[in-house]
Amino acid sequence: MEMGILGSLSNSSSILNVSTVVAITLFFTLLCFCIILGHLLEENRWANESTTAIILGLLAGVIVLLVSKGENSRILVFSEELFFIYLLPPIIFNAGFQVKKKQFFKNFSIILLFGILGTIISFCLITLGAFLLFKKLGVSSLNLEDYLAVGAILSATDSVCTLQVLNQDETPFLYSVVFGEGVVNDATSIVLYNAVQSLNLKNIGGMTALKLLGNFLYLFSTSTVLGIAVGLLSAFIIKMLYFGRHSTDREVAIMMIMAYLSYMLAELLDLSGILTVFFCGIVMSHYTWHNVTESSRITTKHAFATISFIAETFIFLYVGMDALDIEKWKSSNASAGTSIAVSSTLFGLVLVGRAAFVFPLANLANCFMRRDNKIEFRQQFIIWWAGLMRGAVTIALSYSQFASSTKTTEEDALLITSTILVVLFSTVVFGSITKPLIGAVLLRHVKPTVSDATDFASFDDLRQLFLENGEGSEEGETRPTPKGSSLRLLIRHPTSTVHYFWRKFDDRFMRPVFGGRGFTPYIPGSPTGAQEETSS
Numbered sequence: 001m002e003m004g005i006l007g008s009l010s011n012s013s014s015i016l017n018v019s020t021v022v023a024i025t026l027f028f029t030l031l032c033f034c035i036i037l038g039h040l041l042e043e044n045r046w047a048n049e050s051t052t053a054i055i056l057g058l059l060a061g062v063i064v065l066l067v068s069k070g071e072n073s074r075i076l077v078f079s080e081e082l083f084f085i086y087l088l089p090p091i092i093f094n095a096g097f098q099v100k101k102k103q104f105f106k107n108f109s110i111i112l113l114f115g116i117l118g119t120i121i122s123f124c125l126i127t128l129g130a131f132l133l134f135k136k137l138g139v140s141s142l143n144l145e146d147y148l149a150v151g152a153i154l155s156a157t158d159s160v161c162t163l164q165v166l167n168q169d170e171t172p173f174l175y176s177v178v179f180g181e182g183v184v185n186d187a188t189s190i191v192l193y194n195a196v197q198s199l200n201l202k203n204i205g206g207m208t209a210l211k212l213l214g215n216f217l218y219l220f221s222t223s224t225v226l227g228i229a230v231g232l233l234s235a236f237i238i239k240m241l242y243f244g245r246h247s248t249d250r251e252v253a254i255m256m257i258m259a260y261l262s263y264m265l266a267e268l269l270d271l272s273g274i275l276t277v278f279f280c281g282i283v284m285s286h287y288t289w290h291n292v293t294e295s296s297r298i299t300t301k302h303a304f305a306t307i308s309f310i311a312e313t314f315i316f317l318y319v320g321m322d323a324l325d326i327e328k329w330k331s332s333n334a335s336a337g338t339s340i341a342v343s344s345t346l347f348g349l350v351l352v353g354r355a356a357f358v359f360p361l362a363n364l365a366n367c368f369m370r371r372d373n374k375i376e377f378r379q380q381f382i383i384w385w386a387g388l389m390r391g392a393v394t395i396a397l398s399y400s401q402f403a404s405s406t407k408t409t410e411e412d413a414l415l416i417t418s419t420i421l422v423v424l425f426s427t428v429v430f431g432s433i434t435k436p437l438i439g440a441v442l443l444r445h446v447k448p449t450v451s452d453a454t455d456f457a458s459f460d461d462l463r464q465l466f467l468e469n470g471e472g473s474e475e476g477e478t479r480p481t482p483k484g485s486s487l488r489l490l491i492r493h494p495t496s497t498v499h500y501f502w503r504k505f506d507d508r509f510m511r512p513v514f515g516g517r518g519f520t521p522y523i524p525g526s527p528t529g530a531q532e533e534t535s536s
Helices: 018-040 049-067 080-098 101-106 108-137 144-154 159-165 172-198 206-241 248-268 273-286 294-322 326-332 336-366 377-386 392-402 410-441 459-468 485-492 494-514
Strands: none
Touching (some): 018 049, 018 294, 080 172, 080 248, 080 273, 080 392, 101 108, 101 172, 101 494, 108 144, 108 172, 108 336, 144 392, 144 410, 172 206, 172 273, 172 377, 206 273, 206 494, 248 273, 248 294, 294 410, 326 410, 336 377, 336 410, 377 410, 392 410
16 A cells, blocks of 8 residues: 655654554544544434545545645555455445345346446446547547546446435335445446456447447356355355354354455456455355354344445545545646536536436336336436445546556546546535435335335235145145246236245255255254344
8 A cells, every 4th residue: 555755754763664654543543533423423414424534534635735735635545456455345245245135136127227228328428428528628638448438437326425325224215226226337337447448449340339248248147146156155165064163253254255255256357346246245144144153143244334334434535535636636737627627527427427327217117117116206316316426436447547557648637636526526515415305305205105015025925826826725735837827927026926936946945055044954052043134
């Protein structure tokens, strides 16, 4: 990790560099302040921990800038490696581990629709808009790869900030859709960005788009399969070996290490680590978590949440301090008017790009949904609004594209600083307004019939539907199911029917092998089937 210069403090006889120690000490002090302020502002409708951390980071940057007399403004230098390898994996894993799976998979088709097709639409519009408008603003030295990279960079939403401004209990549908879309969106944006880097843009033809699509589908499917495989492997190992009879520390350690291993394996194989670790978290919560001892369940649940929380706070504090990178602002050599014009253009493209897919795709999805499950315009508006925030993924990709060369040009520096302004404005302004906006737009108009408990048919309800269509009961005489009855039920109740068949398959084949709730054999001191489920 590269440290900022702290002048005369660099000379020391200690085995550690004093400037490094001072930088880390100051940063952890700021982390403590963020946590304390977040606690004090918990009930404030306008504040959340993400905006608090960014503002505190900005203030710290100003103080360092004043102390160094304008020479340096950073305690730590932003590093894409630090972000993607150490900070992002625990956040995404915990999100998958804690997510309410019923609600998530109920809306899975909508999540994929927004997260994949929506991101591609946004990518195309932002790229086209940048190509048409940048030259009018005096930004003329960018090539086609740069424009495509801008489209991929600004298509990445901030799923981390979404976690803090939406409540999983108050708005379960919005939380699952916006957050689920955010995870898929980040993965899609990174895949698109990497695909742009690997394309031969000198020979663009009709097959280029097909190659891009094929590459994306391959990465999406293989990353998901890898995450599921590692999650199942962890469940099988813990179920068979049962570490808890000797040491609960070992089973906690194996869960943590295998979770991180899934992400690193994906990166090693040039796959999407975000998708891999997310689905690994879902599988671990469904199988592995129920195979460990009761004390390990409590430990892992809180340990994953705590590590994720610290990483989230670290990221926003990091972004706030890095916003005052005086070297980049000097390198851009652009007037305030030009910088604001470019930033406004980029943010305007983000607004248009998101609106171009949220409202049309939501109404398209409504055509295939029952009347009581349709996405209302108020919900569509919140989905559009909550997805406007940009965060550390955007900044990391921006640095990767425009600051990785040996010599950063003025326009490269301008794009980095403009991207930082977009991130700051969207996170602070939109992040602050989202919580009261949800209260004003949605919570005052909540329909009592729409909830996680009522809009998702239960397992017993589906069993009754199949009995009515010819499937025999367990107590009475069995009759063959009429041909086509399963297809008719799938058409009438698609989500519930898939859930019904998955439950039957899971109970008969998966849980006896990989364990899980109610399928772990009793061993003295072993899990006894606690009633609380992390994914209920």
